[in-house]
Amino acid sequence: MQKIKSREKKLRMQLQCPMPKLDFDVITLGHGSGGLLTNKLLDSGVFDLLSNPILDTRHDGAFLELEGKTAFSTDSFLVSPIFFPGGNIGELAVNGTVNDLAMCGAIPKYLSLSFIIEEGLKVLEFWEVLVAVKFACEKAGVHVVTGDTKVVEKGKGDKIFINTSGIGKVHSKANISASNIKKGDKIIISGQVATHGMAIMSVREGLEFDSEIQSDTTNLNHTIISLLDQFGESIHLLTDPTRGGVATVLKETAQSIDLGIDIFQKDIPIDDQVASACELLGLDPLYVANEGLFIAFVAEEVAEDFLSELREDGNGLHAKIIGTVTEQHPRQVILESAIGGKRVVSMLPGEQLPRIC
Template sequence: MTTVDPTYAACPVPLPESERVLLGHGAGGQLSADLVTGLLLPALGSAAPAGPLEDAAVVPVGGVDVVISTDAYVVSPLFFPGGDIGCLAVHGTVNDLAMRAATPVALALAYVVEEGFPLADLRRVAASAGRAAAAAGVAVVCGDTKVVGRGAADGLYVVSTGIGHRPPGAAPSAGAVVSGDVVLLSGPIGSHGTAILSVREGLGFDADIASDTRPLHRLVAAMTAAGGTGVHALRDPTRGGLASALNEIAAASGVPVEIDEAALPVPPAVAAACEILGLDPAHVANEGCLVAFVAPERADEVLTAMRGLPEGGGAVRIGTVADHGEPGRVTVRTAVGSRRVLDMLVGEQLPRIC
């Protein structure tokens, strides 16, 4: 699901016609946001969505709030430590629905496969998707499969679209964060992106790092049960990492966010891999954690609820929404007491991470 900083949506800068798509346009950072807000949304015209863009859209259907989200998966390699493109496609979409406090109900899976792709691998991917869907309690209700010529899909791409039901109650939104909110993170960051890159670049961290891909809807249910309408915003920091998720929410709500660097849980192997790759762990994709903005008076209850589930066992408080500072800016207090701005990912350093 595309998420963009709505300050850009409000003031799109048309991209020059002579230009071409860059790998960085798909990396989930600033270039991706520019492509969406400068080209794709304006081109849609009156059919384009209004309001801040979220992990999933809420659509009234026959008087019921239906939540919908779509994601294309082009991860390379297709099989990686901790998962594969099949379960990733299910978890990613379940999680996007969960970030709007929706209970996932049904999934649609579309495959684009290239001629010559081994049927055994296709079966393995489909079986993984099936297991992930069954474990998440969601049915795959429809699908589509297209075949393209050799070399024209790098094996296999998967697009998953999910619909969910949002009962009355918590309605978290990127634009609903207010001064004083506490920022919670459900667990360690950086595992998915570094697991993929380790395999792709042959770094040899495969034994130490596995993708964190997993469904988060039960975690969200526990959080909203504990925090109710005090759960103001949720986001799963996938492409673009924690930094992009924080920047998107800070911008959508027009608030300054302050993060305590020492509180960020980065596994040692992830830190080592990021060191070698020259990456900030805050820019690396995750597929099994979420960041939450919660009213201060409900933060402890929500944190306790998170820690009561395996997927929230490592939940920590990582920052706050300040009552002063530049709206939309994310600042990090470093371990030595200095401050730096935490920007969105720029450029193409992490293509095809999900």
Template sequence: MNQNPKVQLNCPIPFQDFDAITLGHGGGGKLTQKLLEEGVFTLLNNDWLMSQGDAANLSLDGEYALSTDSFVVSPIIFPGGTIGDLAVNGTVNDLAVSGAEPKYLTLSFILEEGLSTSEFWEILISIRDACTQAGVMVVSGDTKVVEKGKGDRIFINTTGIGKIHSKARLAMKYIRPGDKIILSGPPARHGIAIMSKRQGLEFETTLTSDTRPLHHICQEMLEKFGDGIRFMRDPTRGGVATVLHDIVRQTKLGIEIHENRLPLENEVAGACEMLGLDPLYVANEGIFVCIADHNISDDCLHTLHSWEYGSQASVIGNIVEEHPGGVLMHSNIGGKRMMPQASGELLPRIC
């Protein structure tokens, strides 16, 4: 029996005989049924799920985008979110920056035996809340349980589909020299919030992850500016620098950015100094990079500023013909340097 009173508050019905996930919860029998009915279905209640069919039947018309992503993060519950929000918002945002309005998600769990049911419940609640905030529905799903040691507590896969905005014409091939690079908000919040809770690197901070859905703002930008928006991408793993490198590699154009135009938050900047990290390489979950025609970049910025989470949006640089394949940074003091590509795992420096 779970003796934790906090869990009783959060978790009134489900899994009452278990305080941890067991192999039985993935076996397809009574325990699986209990997990689904008392847990997943209670929170993510809709006709598709409740029909418990093998597939969700959807009737769609028009052009749709389809995207999938798997989520592994440690810790699974962190300041400002859980692996559950991330799994919803991650796929929602991949659709959002593709010009689509996300509608339906599938949700698959791989749970490691021993995961506490209270944590699983907290993750389910965050999934429900993220779905509500994003206006999407989970219409199909799956749960598997693996033996202890064969997973890392919980892995989540989500696949989503969304209707593409009629005015969207987004692809790297539309990017031209002279286009402006807009960053929708301050970088590195998510990565720093996660890192502040990793064992061995813990530090005191009030920073929380910026995980959130971005499609409302993206849809408004497309509605207003149509094909003036050339390309959008959310800079998750590898950070803003990795998105910029993807762009120059594929377009064979160059990029120039200005350090003094980066909307850096003081606390993030301080944590990055302490850890020896460059904020442009740290992961984000709630911002996007937008490449826009220079004629409309001021209007784009104006639109972004009208949203709370776009209030710090900034034109950080532009697309150039010079140094194809390279990202040039103008430093605050007037120096220049080429920004390297991220080389894999982000490792704090020694001094």
């Protein structure tokens, strides 16, 4: 009880104004009925919290003014547990779709937000998720313009699933496509691998380290836009190695072009504690899911400048060139290990860490 009170207090402090009207304790099936209780839930502060002129019309859909090349993306989030070190499912759902749009070279603008809630979810938890959504939207500069709330019976869901879909305006200098990748392109990673996955796993497995491993979930759009401003079409491909990890994304990319990829294990940045956690659990960090991380394929001639620029950004402090595109071994990814051995990298074969995002 004390714990709930303190979480509620924290929530109220974060929120300042508007405050939610927390006059019911748990979400019930009626809150997904589309009737009075759905209205009551939304009017308890959801609309106030996410308020913007487009959402406020409260129609079946949102009206937007769009022009030119637009990116559109969708993602459903089912992370378990919904609260984890460094974040919760709310900001993950915003950042995930914001980043998918950024990987298209787009400036994210509008999000839809759709909840599938398991009956019995504490309203306090729902509000913590919502507040995280709000702050993540503000940070990324996007607006929730339309949404949906559904409730399933106890045992037919798991606390809360969130789908976000997003719309963004493609940057005028962006031309992102695997088909632009050329021999000699450098492969740059923006930061340390496996952090998000190990933050989730350390909670699930009850691992304890000197300091807690925090998820790196964040929005990458401002970073990407600034790189596009400067390097434009020299950025050939952007991709975020979420589920399946760095290995799967590189293998998928290699398969979609008629070129090969060489990567060097010694250059792949990883936090010491994350590396220990991976070792302890017998996981290869190259297959572990990441969140606030991206991989760029950039033209050889701008690679060093791109790297310097990225390292100036808070999201790129640990950025490194980890590999090169080659004409050798087309459609294959070859990893040179720390001791100089070589091995073929394949996709994640089964399921390593379910419900990681």
